[in-house]
Amino acid sequence: MVVKSVDGRELRSFRFKDEDEGQEVRAVERRILLETLASELPPDAVQFSSKLAKIERSETGKTLLELVDGTQLSAKIVIGCDGIRSPVAKWMGFSEPKYVGHCAFRGLGFYPNGQPHQPKVNYIYGRGLRAGYVPVSPTKVYWFVCFNSPSPGPKISDPFVLKKQAVELVRNWPSELLSIIELTPDDTIIRTPLVDRWLWPAVSPPASAGGVVLVGDAWHPMTPNLGQGACCALEDSVVLARKLVGAMKSGTTSVEDALRSYGSERWPRIFPLTIRANFVGSLLQWENPIVCSVRNNFIIPKLVRLGPILEHTNFDCEPLQ
Numbered sequence: 677m678v679v680k681s682v683d684g685r686e687l688r689s690f691r692f693k694d695e696d697e698g699q700e701v702r703a704v705e706r707r708i709l710l711e712t713l714a715s716e717l718p719p720d721a722v723q724f725s726s727k728l729a730k731i732e733r734s735e736t737g738k739t740l741l742e743l744v745d746g747t748q749l750s751a752k753i754v755i756g757c758d759g760i761r762s763p764v765a766k767w768m769g770f771s772e773p774k775y776v777g778h779c780a781f782r783g784l785g786f787y788p789n790g791q792p793h794q795p796k797v798n799y800i801y802g803r804g805l806r807a808g809y810v811p812v813s814p815t816k817v818y819w820f821v822c823f824n825s826p827s828p829g830p831k832i833s834d835p836f837v838l839k840k841q842a843v844e845l846v847r848n849w850p851s852e853l854l855s856i857i858e859l860t861p862d863d864t865i866i867r868t869p870l871v872d873r874w875l876w877p878a879v880s881p882p883a884s885a886g887g888v889v890l891v892g893d894a895w896h897p898m899t900p901n902l903g904q905g906a907c908c909a910l911e912d913s914v915v916l917a918r919k920l921v922g923a924m925k926s927g928t929t930s931v932e933d934a935l936r937s938y939g940s941e942r943w944p945r946i947f948p949l950t951i952r953a954n955f956v957g958s959l960l961q962w963e964n965p966i967v968c969s970v971r972n973n974f975i976i977p978k979l980v981r982l983g984p985i986l987e988h989t990n991f992d993c994e995p996l997q
């Protein structure tokens with residue numbers, strides 16, 4: 677990992693394995709992850725483009741789902757893994773995720789003849805503005821630019837405008853970042869207002885109720901400052917699958933108990949991470965020039981140690997049997 681200032685000066689570089697033998701970073705393209713997971717299932721197990729329009733409880737205790745194409749489904753168990761704007765979470769009484777004051781542009785730079793970058797995570801820290809990039813394949817480099825904004829702003833989907841705005845933010849920053857952004861195909865560039873939801877005990881609804889359970893961002897939207905949102909969604913899935921299989925095999929544990937047990941096991945992991953990610957984001961988005969100078973010239977080069985910062989990534993949810 678390499679941390680630079682906006683003039684390209686290297687502030688610090690780490691090798692993950694030097695800090696902790698168990699550490700590594702794997703950058704995975706979302707499409708590849710989804711295809712890999714789906715390929716493990718029977719061909720017709722996943723039905724795509726099934727947008728949920730309505731959800732309600734039936735008199736028999738089942739959950740009725742209505743899709744936008746009019747399809748109606750009656751389910752014994754519903755696993756709501758429908759992301760930060762989850763209609764399932766809303767129906768269960770969860771509050772809307774809260775905007776945290778910064779937005780991120782993201783994209784995948786494409787190099788048809790092979791990308792030239794070393795397999796390193798690169799961060800560049802400015803004032804109220806930071807960026808990063810990391811190769812995800814021999815031809816693709818993921819990048820982001822995170823910036824302060826008092827409001828989430830209007831939804832913009834024109835990729836030309838998005839790219840122009842992202843470039844404008846980092847115009848005089850290291851040229852390798854700018855060229856990755858320039859080489860980003862239109863369909864991979866997006867702008868996301870960053871949000872989270874703190875699951876305060878006794879205030880927030882439980883993760884499950886009446887055979888409906890939440891997984892991933894639908895339950896615990898967190899800011900991406902620790903790079904743990906998708907990791908936690910995968911951990912949730914492993915734990916939930918284990919609990920459900922246990923209930924089905926044992927015959928003594930009910931599905932409701934299994935879902936409750938999933939919520940209790942996962943909460944101590946995801947609640948502190950959500951808060952920590954929020955605090956880390958606030959520190960990294962500092963704008964004050966003196967504070968940023970102390971951060972870049974003293975805290976990062978002299979004080980920061982990677983091991984303790986990445987300690988949360990050592991979590992082991994154990995493999996599925």
Ligand SMILES: Cc1cc2nc3c(=O)[nH]c(=O)nc-3n(C[C@H](O)[C@H](O)[C@H](O)COP(=O)(O)OP(=O)(O)OC[C@H]3O[C@@H](n4cnc5c(N)ncnc54)[C@H](O)[C@@H]3O)c2cc1C
Pocket residue numbers: 726727728729757758759760761762763780782820868891892893894900902903904905906907908909
């Ligand atoms: C800038 C940024 C950088 C990030 N970096 C990292 C990182 O480095 N590492 C990491 O682990 N995480 C990272 N994350 C977080 C990560 O993207 C999310 O935590 C992760 O995608 C959550 O997975 P999910 O399956 O819960 O939700 P999603 O990936 O959002 O998937 C939800 C799915 O539900 C579908 N859906 C939505 N509404 C409906 C509906 N009404 N009916 C049916 N389906 C619906 C959507 O189409 C989508 O397929 C980052 C996030 C951001 C914004």
